[in-house]
Amino acid sequence: MRGAFVVRLGPESKPSEGRFEGWVEEVDSCMEQRFRSAEELLKFLRQRFDVAKDSAEKTEQASPRKRACRKENGAP
DSSP, X not given: OTTOEEEEXXXXXXXXXXXXXXXXXXTTTOXXXXXXXXXXXHHHHHHXXXXXXXXXXXXXXXXXXXXXXXXXXXXX
């Protein structure tokens, strides 16, 4: 389930004041991180999306057969 995250907001979070703290976990990798601000949460999400994107690109490059099959079926 790529791109799936669990975000647990802690008791100190006050969204109406722009304050966020808690834990975030990427479902695929089970990597988690404590965050104490919206910026830290977004930084973790950005990093994990970059890793997933790089991984997907490497998989695509390593699977030329898949691309050939798609082309045979009329797909781009």
